[in-house]
Structure formats: structure tokens, C-alpha cells
Amino acid sequence: FALRWQAPGQGIDLRQNPYLRLDLRTGRDVKVGLHVEISGRSFLYPLTAPAEGNRGFLTPEYEARSPELLYRAKPMTLDEIKPLLLNGRHHSTEVRLDLRDAIRGMPEPRLTSITVGNASTAGYLHLGAGGNPAGASYTVGTPEFRQ
Secondary structure, eight states: OOOEEEESSSSSETOOOOOOEEEEEEETOOOOOOEEETTTTTEEEOTTSTTTTTOSOHHHHTTTHHHHHHSSSSSSOOHGGGGGBBBEEEEEEEEEEEHHHHTTOOOOOOEEEEEEOBBBBBBGGGGGGTTTTTTTTTTOOOOEOOO
């Protein structure tokens, strides 16, 4: 129940375009977040899924790790995940992210992928408890980047 957008070429140069806008319409019971990879690092915007209970990220960087690291035995604590949370806002039809804080200190920050999905196990969410029941759906547009 995830969808990935892969940036063309070497990725989006965030020094020039640090703002992301994405059309995203979710059903009432959909619980998802935006998992973003920037210069080989994974970040999360929780959207409708909780930040709590994440055992990993839905990014190529995180998925390439060895299997024993891919799915942690224990979910990340809020203290562990807080530095990896992205600034943004959303409503029923779109998400807007300000990526300037995330890229601060990166010499050539490039966004390479965005995945819409859920990696939280909070409240047995992976099993459909509290969200993402059978038939749940969302619609995603093409990401737009601007200065």
C-alpha cells in the first residue's frame, strides 16, 4: 500500500528548489506518511500516519541496508525520529513541505525519491487496525518543486 516517485537523473537540486508541493487526496481511513530520500538520508513527514511506531523508512537508502537493520526489533522512539521529521503542512488535497531545515549543512542536497505509504506499527496499524482497511485508497499527483 505504497507508491514511490523516483526523481529523474541525479535528483532534484534542493538548493534551487527547496519547497515541495504534492497533490494528495486520501480516503477517510487512510494512514500514510511521506518518506523522502535526500542525498542518501531518509526523512519522514507523518501526514495521516503516526510518527510513533516506525521501524524504518520506505526509501531506497533504508531498504538497501542489511536485513537485520531494515526492520528494527523495536520501533524508533520519538527522540530518535524527531530530527528526521520534515516541516510542512497538509489538508485534504495537498501536501506542502519546506525542506530548508532538512538540507541545512548538506553541500549538494538532492531529493531522489518520495514514497507515500505507512511504516508505523503503532496500534497494530500494519494489520489494518485504526486505518488502511481493505478498500482504502489515495490519489497522488506529480511532485512540484519551487524556490
